[in-house]
Amino acid sequence: MAEITASLVKELREKTGAGMMDCKKALNETQGDLEGAVDWLRKKGLAAAAKKSGRVAAEGLVAVATEGTKGAVVEVNAETDFVARNDKFQGYAATVATLALAGSGDVEALKAAAYPGTAHTAQDELTALIATVGENMNLRRSITLSVNAGVVVSYVHSAIAPGLGKIGVLVALESTGDAAKLSDLGKQIAMHIAAARPEALDIADVDTSALDRERNVLIEQARATGKKEEFIGKMVEGRIRKYYEEVCLLEQVYVIDGETKVRKIVENAAKDVGAPVTLTAFARFALGEGIEKAQSDFAAEVAATAAGQA
Template sequence: MAEITAASVKELRERTGAGMMDCKKALNETGGDMEAAIDWLRTKGLAAAAKKAGRTAAEGLVGVHVEGTKGAAVEVNSETDFVAKNDQFQEFVRTVAGIALQTGGDVEALAKADWPAGGTVEEKLTSNIATIGENQSLRRAALVTVKDGVVVSYVHNAAAPGLGKIGVLVALESEGDKAALETLGKQLAMHIAAANPLALKGDDLDPAMVERERAIATEKAAESGKPADIVAKMVEGTIAKYRKENALLSQLFVMDNKTKVEDVVAAEAKKIGAPIALSAYVRFQLGEGIEKKEADFAAEVAAVAGKPEPVA
């Protein structure tokens, strides 16, 4: 059984919004397993659904770059936000995003790619670590392309052109007016940055995530005391809602919060007189999925232990 620390209770509280003592109980009930504790809280109705991708736990920058019918996104991590504001670091991320247009989503290939001034990307990164004095890492990359259409990029709260903490690429396949497609693509990218869809279509959602939601829904529905057939319908209704709310095409467009994204695309296709296919998207949020160690604070320790906080 993992040790239940004040830091783990604090992390669970931040990720779920549940009360401190509920978080402590959840961790005790699940042997200190953070993800299992989140599920335990949700089955008890004490926490909202938590997307792991929504929690930023590392510093650095996301970079996006588009040329013609190709767009690339990269994430480069650093130890502190101070380095992310460094001109040398920003130029590195910007250049790497451009190189990724040729290497695609293979980070190993990207690291071995030629650096414009000589050497490789990996060697340049090593040089930056030495001169900046802080550890940095090339974490991931992605590439989207279209045969005929546009690839549009968007950075939320950009730290510099093409650089920020959330970067989005949208691929629209269409023979229609490219200026109109660019406008639509930008709106869709802003939606993706805000709504954080987990897949393009409901059927594309990670089966493991769907089954996790099904298990939680089943336990909650069973506690209602209703007949088995009613419980089954309740579970299926919950899963259908989960698919709808987490798949991009079926999400409600953030611009009006009433029209499905797929209907927004269809309306624009009718307007420009040419079919439009939202074929792919990429959303990188800095640090998603990375766990960062938190320090134990005296107040948290005192609260979890049930002891009065020390007074200076």
Template sequence: MAEITAALVKELREKTGAGMMDCKKALAESGGDLDAAVDWLRKKGLSAAAKKAGRVAAEGLVAVAVKGGKGAIVEVNAETDFVARNPQFQALAAGIANVALTTGDDLAKLEAAPFPDTGRTVKDEVTQAIATIGENMTLRRAKTLNVDGGVVVAYVHSALAEGLGKLGVLVGLKSTGKREVLEQFGKQMAMHVAAANPQSTSIKDLDQAAVERERAVLTEQAAGSGKPAEIVAKMVEGRIRKFYQEVVLLEQTFVIDGETPVGKAVEKAAKDAGAPIEITGFVRFQLGEGIDKKADDFAAEVAKMAG
């Protein structure tokens, strides 16, 4: 059994929004397992935000690049938001995204690749930027998307400059249809992914462990209703369908019109394009997601300086 520390209780409270005593009890009941404690709170109806992601705190830029049927997206972090508006840092992020079109997802290969027109590698160019701009920086991640016979479309929400911002998306569409239709629909689909943040393209692509975990939580919640087993089973299946509508791209409601399922929107676009359309994949990078950054207590710092 893991030790139930104050830090563990604090982390569970941040994840779920539940009270301190409830979090302590959940951890005790779960043997100190954080994920199991989250589920315990959800089953008891004590967690209002069990799926809440970690706090987004890192600064920097997400950069996208597209060439032909290939797209690349990278995240380059810095210490302050101010640096994201620095032209040198913007050129660095954009340049790395373009290099990633050739090297692919492997960060080691990307860092070792030549940075255009400098005689330096990508890693050395980041080091150079650290020296000249004066902030620590890191190339955090990269992802590429390829479509053989179709298009890859990029979208950056509230872009600071061309292909640069805090939230970027790539979407791949496979089709022999009209390119202008594919480009337009791909842009709409990328905007949807930015807003709806799906976990998978289709139900069969969804992590089955996540589905079973959700089913277990929903089953215990429904069982508490006191209804007969067959009614409980129907309740669970109904809630699982709703879960799919929340997290699976083709099952979600298309944000462009607010009413059509994405799967139906794909069918309509295929008619306009004159050929079937398949969404081959998507990538969504939001700046700093999953990274915790220490929050400074300014008042405590001043008090300490005052002696």
């Protein structure tokens, strides 16, 4: 009997996509025979996940969880929107969001975390779910926010179940004021974030490469107007200020009243909650953002198939 080493288990996992504990069991059952273990897993339906790993998964769910001064948001992808309505998939997404509360936001650490009620990891549980449901899935990303005093509030736009939907938002408010009133404020700001899509908290947080790119575009636009070079700088700076108002949360006009900047809304809240309030961070996950979805051309597929059979 071959020695069942960690490297052998790893090799079997890479060949089959099955969970670590299932791979160990398969190797034990086959006395360390790698190919025999592959067949054992296939017979059990546990190797099916590997065949699906190349397919694009851009649907699924965003899940949020909060507990006092900490909150987490995760994105779990699947291939079709149909799977997002599957009870097992929803249960998995909700569970990993809760697991994320104990972590730092590192998605690889979250994948390696022990999955409640089992002897395996969150990634292994997902692999088993892939084999059961029949679609490629991916625990794509995770963020956690926390405050020393105050609240972290969550909001899910068009939730299909508590804490589950396609847009999830977290808002971190640092304050020693009334927690219930802080939560109400946080919920309103979270709704603003869902609608307004800010990219940074404040001007100092704007990505420098994005700012440089925007500035270069604005310079060329200003020159195209035929204005003299000495006026272009002022034109560009005015437009940069407008850019900040579009991408910085604290510079945005609050969508709920349509006239006050979010920065002022937070400052004014001190009177209501009984202590100064600082909006320290936010997170906004929109399902599938940044994933290139495969565009299917059915007519082209039929033509290619016909050509291949000619």
